Amino acid sequence: MPDVLVLVDHDGERVNKTTYELLAAARRLGDPAAVVVGPPGTAARLRESLARYGATSVHAAEFAQAADFLVTPAVDALELAVSETSPAAVLVPATTDGREVAARLAARLDAGLLIDAVDLDSSGVVTQIVFGGSYTVRSQVTHGTPVITVRPGAFEPEELPGGAAEWTLVPPAVDPTTSARITDRRTVLAGDRPGLTEAAxxxxxxxxxxxxxxxxxxxxxxxxxxxxxxxxxxxxxxxxxxxxxxxxxxxxxxxxxxxxxxxxxxxxxxxxxxxxxxxxxxxxxxxxxxxxxxxxxxxxxxxxxxxxxxxxxxxxxxxxx
The missing domain is CATH 3.40.50.1220 (TPP-binding domain)
Structure with a gap:
């Protein structure tokens, strides 16, 4: 079966629930291949949990300054992974960063982009909520590798005990002169409650x-x-x-x-x-x-x-x- 690339949403130590949902969605199209972007050692910490939820391979795009740039490292890693694997599709969480990653990637690949998917069938037909929630439509990409953002909560994670994921290194290729750099961070108090996109x-x-x-x-x-x-x-x-x-x-x-x-x-x-x-x-x-x-x-x-x-x-x- 062809690979389906899944951009891993994580905090450096833990895989966010949206990624497990994407892995479940990816299995409808092929073999889920997780793409991890972060500092050295990130993919090693996440590999076991990704395999447990269905990832058959892990593409690790790691370099020390990965967290210093806005979305560009993820776009670069996905673009390289697409060129190497010719996947059936690329799935990205429909978060603020995820939407930007997906749009940039689709532009680079000259490929079709589908936003806010809430369902996906084995033929690649996507169900979307469009026009501010006014309509539900079914769409399919007809040109290039489909790039799809999936709404958090649209799929149920499926744990598959005993899974194993192969390891592939993706060499980073971020150009600092053309990439937006993060110059400051402010801590936001989140409390003990679950995140909005992960809560039941x-x-x-x-x-x-x-x-x-x-x-x-x-x-x-x-x-x-x-x-x-x-x-x-x-x-x-x-x-x-x-x-x-x-x-x-x-x-x-x-x-x-x-x-x-x-x-x-x-x-x-x-x-x-x-x-x-x-x-x-x-x-x-x-x-x-x-x-x-x-x-x-x-x-x-x-x-x-x-x-x-x-x-x-x-x-x-x-x-x-």
Whole structure:
């Protein structure tokens, strides 16, 4: 079977869940081949977990300054891997960096690019959410090697015990004169909750929470579920919650098992980032709120009356087991 290149999303020590999802998607087209970009030693630390989730080979593009450049090392590594393996496709996570990597790679390869895939079949036909979530379409690349970004949460990771991955070194070829260099970093406090794109449960608050203090009920419910906290653009723009937690077209796209929307009206910008969630629960005092049309379960009522009861019930049931 042909290789399917998968760009590994990692923090240097741990493979992010989105990569395991990509490996599961890649198996529909061929043999998953993981591409790891990072400082020396990174691929060795990640190799075992990548093999456990289905990677049949690992392409290691390692050099000391790998973390000092924006996306260019990943683009270079993927371009070289494509030239050496002639893969059936290249899969990249639909993150902020991933979208830029995919676009640059497709331009270099003169190849077709498909964005925000939520499904993929064995013939290479991709299901996409387009036009801000207004339509679902099926598309296929007809020119060059398909480059596809996959929405986090669209596929379930599949652990395959006993797997082994072959090792291939990809020589780095970053040109510092034509690459954007990172000159400063600022630490963002993430807390103990799971990341938005990796959480099985996401609880989001909107303008209806009334202010930053209103997000306490959102956080309490998220903690009861062991999930992540999200926010609508309206809430973020109003200063209720930090920008890195925004869910929507201009924020993060999520597809958790459960998405709970508290005080979110359901603007198309927000729906574009969460409508592929497996189960959607909405609490809103406006019976005409668009979010209720999308929700699997809707509660018309005051979120400050409803949410604490829900939090208490979830906590009680989890305590029982």
């Amino acid at each position: 449960v996401v609880v989001s608050g909107g303008r209806g929470v009334g202010g930053a203090h209103g997000f306490e009920v959102v956080e309490e419910l998220a903690d009861a579920f062991g999930g992540a906290v999200g926010a609508s653009r309206a809430a973020v723009d109003a200063g209720y919650y930090p920008h890195q937690f925004q869910v929507g077209q201009t924020g993060k796209s999520v597809s958790p098992q459960l998405y709970v929307a508290l005080g979110i009206s359901g603007a198309i910008q927000h729906l574009a980032g969460m409508q592929t969630s497996k189960t959607i629960v909405a609490v809103n005092k406006d019976p005409e709120a668009p979010i209720l049309d999308l929700a699997d379960y809707g509660v018309v009522g005051d979120l400050f009356a409803v949410t604490p009861q829900l939090t208490q019930e979830v906590a009680a049931r989890r305590a029982v087991g």
